[in-house]
Amino acid sequence: MTRDTSPFRYLLVQALDLARAQLLLFVVVSAGLAGVIWKIFGDDVGRAFDAADMVGALLAGTLLIAILMAAGGVAGTDIKQGYYRALFSKPMAPWWFYLQRWLLGGLVVLTIPVWLGLAFAVAFGKGTGLSAEVFGVVALSYLLIGGAVLLFSTLTSRDWLVAFLLYFLQARLHDAEQIFTAMSRDVPAAVAFALKVLPPFDLVSARAPLPSGGDLAHVLLYGAGMVAAALLLLRFRPLGSGGRA
Amino acid sequence: MIRFAQAGKTYRSLVRRREITALAGLDLEIARGEVVGIAGPNGAGKSTLISLLLGFLAPSEGSVTLEGLAPRRYVERHGVGYLTELVNLPGQWRVQDALHRLAILAGVPAAARRGRVADTMARLGIEEHATKKIKQLSKGNLQRVGLGQALLGEFDLVVLDEPTHGLDPVWTARFRDIVVELRRPDRAILIASHNLDELEMLADRVAILDHGRLQRVVGHATEASDASVSWRLVLEGDDDIGAAMPGAVPIAGRPGSWRVLAPRAAMSRQLAALLQSGAVLVECVPEQGRLASAFREAVRQ
Numbered sequence: 108m109t110r111d112t113s114p115f116r117y118l119l120v121q122a123l124d125l126a127r128a129q130l131l132l133f134v135v136v137s138a139g140l141a142g143v144i145w146k147i148f149g150d151d152v153g154r155a156f157d158a159a160d161m162v163g164a165l166l167a168g169t170l171l172i173a174i175l176m177a178a179g180g181v182a183g184t185d186i187k188q189g190y191y192r193a194l195f196s197k198p199m200a201p202w203w204f205y206l207q208r209w210l211l212g213g214l215v216v217l218t219i220p221v222w223l224g225l226a227f228a229v230a231f232g233k234g235t236g237l238s239a240e241v242f243g244v245v246a247l248s249y250l251l252i253g254g255a256v257l258l259f260s261t262l263t264s265r266d267w268l269v270a271f272l273l274y275f276l277q278a279r280l281h282d283a284e285q286i287f288t289a290m291s292r293d294v295p296a297a298v299a300f301a302l303k304v305l306p307p308f309d310l311v312s313a314r315a316p317l318p319s320g321g322d323l324a325h326v327l328l329y330g331a332g333m334v335a336a337a338l339l340l341l342r343f344r345p346l347g348s349g350g351r352a
Numbered sequence: 353m354i355r356f357a358q359a360g361k362t363y364r365s366l367v368r369r370r371e372i373t374a375l376a377g378l379d380l381e382i383a384r385g386e387v388v389g390i391a392g393p394n395g396a397g398k399s400t401l402i403s404l405l406l407g408f409l410a411p412s413e414g415s416v417t418l419e420g421l422a423p424r425r426y427v428e429r430h431g432v433g434y435l436t437e438l439v440n441l442p443g444q445w446r447v448q449d450a451l452h453r454l455a456i457l458a459g460v461p462a463a464a465r466r467g468r469v470a471d472t473m474a475r476l477g478i479e480e481h482a483t484k485k486i487k488q489l490s491k492g493n494l495q496r497v498g499l500g501q502a503l504l505g506e507f508d509l510v511v512l513d514e515p516t517h518g519l520d521p522v523w524t525a526r527f528r529d530i531v532v533e534l535r536r537p538d539r540a541i542l543i544a545s546h547n548l549d550e551l552e553m554l555a556d557r558v559a560i561l562d563h564g565r566l567q568r569v570v571g572h573a574t575e576a577s578d579a580s581v582s583w584r585l586v587l588e589g590d591d592d593i594g595a596a597m598p599g600a601v602p603i604a605g606r607p608g609s610w611r612v613l614a615p616r617a618a619m620s621r622q623l624a625a626l627l628q629s630g631a632v633l634v635e636c637v638p639e640q641g642r643l644a645s646a647f648r649e650a651v652r653q
Binding site: 109110111112116117120188189190191192193194195196197198199200345346347348 | 408429431439442456457458462501505
């Protein structure tokens with residue numbers, strides 16, 4: 108038998124899975140949010156805010172959940188439930204399989220501003236509010252949060268929960284750092300150290316400009332590092348390790 | 353094709369540093385064209401052996417190679433037809449969809465995929481369940497889906513872990529036909545099973561594991577030692593079989609039936625003498641298969 112050896116042969120299946128679940132949900136939620144705001148506030152919102160503000164505000168409130176939904180529970184579930192045995196007895200490398208799935212998840216998350224923008228354009232007629240900066244924020248957020256989810260998914264099926272707790276912890280530590288700084292007091296060494304080693308989630312926000320310079324490099328390197336670590340674990344750590352044989 | 357060289361696996365708990373040796377010092381080679389059985393009591397190391405073979409676990413000692421390659425490298429390059437002991441597939445997948453997805457992963461070309469899935473479902477009698485969700489399947493039907501996905505790719509190595517688990521007698525027999533059909537000079541087939549009759553019928557050799565160690569390999573050439581096979585004899589017309597055949601024990605409640613544990617040659621001589629003296633042979637059958645005898649010897653039960 109001639110074999111289909113294309114490394115992309117399963118990509119369409121993964122894309123359709125994401126389209127049927129996460130993408131559809133994001134479209135419905137985006138339209139729903141615009142509809143609810145329009146129903147409650149009518150044209151007042153349209154007059155008071157421009158589309159970019161609205162899209163930014165809604166992204167700030169929904170992006171974390173959207174990323175956890177798009178990236179979470181993939182490798183971790185397959186490993187915990189034992190699905191990996193059927194999947195990876197076939198000629199397919201786990202690291203490549205999950206990298207494709209992770210990248211597709213990122214593409215789906217990148218469409219969220221589009222759905223929000225379109226929904227608001229239809230509801231308020233003030234444009235989509237889309238800009239390169241919005242997509243940049245979404246992409247960097249996915250790299251950091253989605254990268255953390257991918258890394259934890261090699262170790263637990265509760266990857267999204269661990270990533271969420273890490274995000275929450277880092278945010279509170281960042282708040283504490285700002286309070287100490289505002290009070291002109293030294294930031295405790297433990298807090299400063301934790302903020303150094305934790306992912307720099309605070310550097311990317313839909314309510315703030317895109318990071319640049321050293322901050323941008325920090326975000327990119329940290330995110331790419333987590334993704335690379337996840338792929339190395341998937342490549343070299345046997346999937347049945349840790350009592351999952 | 354497959355080579356286990358002093359391969360072993362020890363599980364270590366992180367907290368209490370406890371060690372459990374699941375497999376130790378395994379030396380075993382399997383060539384293309386062979387059907388090899390793996391037998392052993394629960395916890396003997398059969399599943400660990402298979403996980404090592406597929407690269408789902410790394411050996412703690414020794415090495416495992418397939419065609420000279422590390423297991424994961426081989427599997428990712430060539431694929432293996434693998435039926436797991438407990439068939440695990442996402443419950444929300446429908447049968448046809450599951451097979452279609454796994455056919456894609458197996459590398460079945462797009463043009464042949466639909467036909468291959470349909471043929472597999474027909475071969476395993478699961479067409480009527482094609483649109484059912486995996487979680488709705490009975491144990492036997494789930495097992496057939498698991499077997500089906502293992503056969504999709506026409507791989508050179510097929511590994512079947514407890515393949516008839518949950519199958520009814522009709523499908524157990526059908527499974528045996530399927531294994532016979534799977535035999536190819538360039539394909540190795542490994543079957544782990546508790547069902548010794550099944551292994552005796554299908555396998556060229558059977559490796560018997562116990563307590564993580566290979567106890568013996570039973571093949572057609574090296575069967576269970578002759579004296580370990582117990583025979584059931586039913587004779588008419590001679591009441592003194594016990595005297596004529598030392599070691600013969602009457603079977604309670606069955607007049608004329610005797611259990612004899614003796615080497616074949618000795619038993620044949622004694623039986624011939626009895627027949628010459630007028631006894632009529634009604635039945636002479638081994639009470640358990642040669643593999644079962646070898647298994648009992650190997651695991652000392």
